[in-house]
Amino acid sequence: MANQSYVRTEMLGEKPPPSSQVGIFKWVMENLFSSIPNIIMSVLSIWAVYYVLSGFMPWFFQSSWDATSLSGCREHIAQKYGEGVEGACWAVIRERWPQLVFGFYPRELYWRPVAALILLFVAISPILFTSVPRKILLFSMVYPFLGFFLLWGGSIWLPLSAMAGFVIGYFALGMLPKMIGSLGATIAAGVLPIIYWLLISGPVISGLNSIAPIGIESIDSDQMGGFMLSITIGVTGIALSLPIGVLLALGRQSPLLIVKTICVTFIEFIRGVPLITLLFVASVLLNYFLPPGTNFDLVLRVMIMVTFFAAAYMAEVIRGGLAALPKGQYEAADALGLDYWKATRLIIMPQALKISIPNIVSNFIGLFKDTTLVSIVGLLDPMGLSRAILADQNWNGIVWELYAFIAILFWVFTFGMSRYSMYLERKLKTSH
């Protein structure tokens, strides 16, 4: 019988892989032509891609960029590429570009939305990237009011006064805990600004306006439109729905019965109703609920509804993240003596949000695309404008070019969001 005892005297080192395991030839053989079904699928796919592109590319490139009507486009293409060639009429985009971007915003004031957009990038940079100096966060806090002022114009005292309400709340949260306890201070921080906005801010604004009427030209919401409107509604919805969603998700799990009931009712009601219905409520019904005489801007009303809608979905997404956290995380936070808000802020939410990133960003993307629904209540977002352009005698009959253009612009934004979410997931990955 053979001796079965074996002892390894030295451990083996690593060797480089054989040449058949590296290089492009290996990649092609492995991924495209590894077996008969694989070869058939590869050939079919290549043919399908060719078939689509061979139809699409000539249309896309044998196109006309300067013409003032659809028939002009056709003549131009026939001259350039020969009779019978079907090409895209991009001239419509060129002619209507300002409108598609700014709606009916006064031409001489285009600098205002452009400045608002550039400053938007400045304001969100410290939120998106940790390498940006933290001091810019102060600007991010001021930006919502500045952005509003730039877009809507009017008296400077309105946004300043709205900001003052938040400042009051901030100081209440900072100063009062020593006097009336942290619960009292939290309630005061919620109630005092509301009292200020409802009762004090109106007279203050009109007083200041009569003393020092500082402001820029005011723009009505029916002059706004195009991508400017989509971005304004989308960014507001995205920025507000996340914090509101977090609070709703926490409220839904709260042991306090009334808080819980309010949150569950809100989430289930808003989630159970189509967005279009809510938009109609915003455009038609909401005025009945507001005090008589208040003329609340339609775009603002729509923004509120879109935000509520997104927040209800967001709450459920975050609830999923909370549910995925092991109970031990809550227990460890408790055992170290962290109170509810500290545990939530430092331990629970960072992890729950991290788990939910793909879903949160999906919701953001959905929300951004849903802003096209506002065309139904008469707002002139790109979809609303495209209908107006199609009704124009000159461009009657144009379909593909406009919708393709709108699709590409939306895609650029949503693809950016999707990439950012993947970057964030990679960055926050803390295990192997």
Place this chain on the structure above:
Amino acid sequence: MNEEINREIDRSQMQVSDEVAIQITGMNKWYGAFHVLKDINLTVNRGERIVVCGPSGSGKSTLIRCINRLEVHQEGSIIVDGTELSSDLKNIDKIRSEVGMCFQHFNLFPHLTILENCTLAPIWVRNVPKKEAEETAMHFLEKVKIPEQADKYPGQLSGGQQQRVAIARSLCMKPRIMLFDEPTSALDPEMISEVLDTMIELAEEGMTMICVTHEMGFARKVANRVIFMDAGQIVEENEPEQFFTNPQSERTQLFLSQILGH
């Protein structure tokens, strides 16, 4: 014996004082209609090392989780360091910051580095300046012999290392009492001794400890009292030598023969 403890144990600091650290009187707890803890009476003096053992489902984990109110008891009283556990949030937070706890599954915070895990509670609960908290954390990480891992994340450490970090994290709050809830049950055998060593060192420094564990070698050498629980009750309580060599109740004899028999 499950695990050999080879080193000499220094008992010079392991003295039990007369001062009472934890007093549990007539405590009862129910999960719904299920009576999990029945009439528990237990007094732990400062400096005592108590090992709680018993079959699974006997209520031993629930008992120590009641001491920092991760579980709420319905009857009787628990007094920790002179403060009675009631629904008063101030008392609970005070007791929790005095009582450290280690869990079976470590429960480190995976999104924070080892150092941040250790400094979080001192900074946010005790308002210790960040620099000072980091120095304390490094001191305790050295004590559990993993200072070089301070900047890694928990997911990059082995189970034994994670449990030692969890111990260091508790120690950073300078607790007067430590609770251990089966600290070695989720570990591979070769990692158990590194965690037990850390616990022995703590005992040698005079820490008041209550450990739920099945490490009978640890119980025999370190504990000054072993408590055997079954069906939600304390069945037997004795010095380790007596407990292992001369168990009184039938349940204890059966339990010991099962875990020591192979």
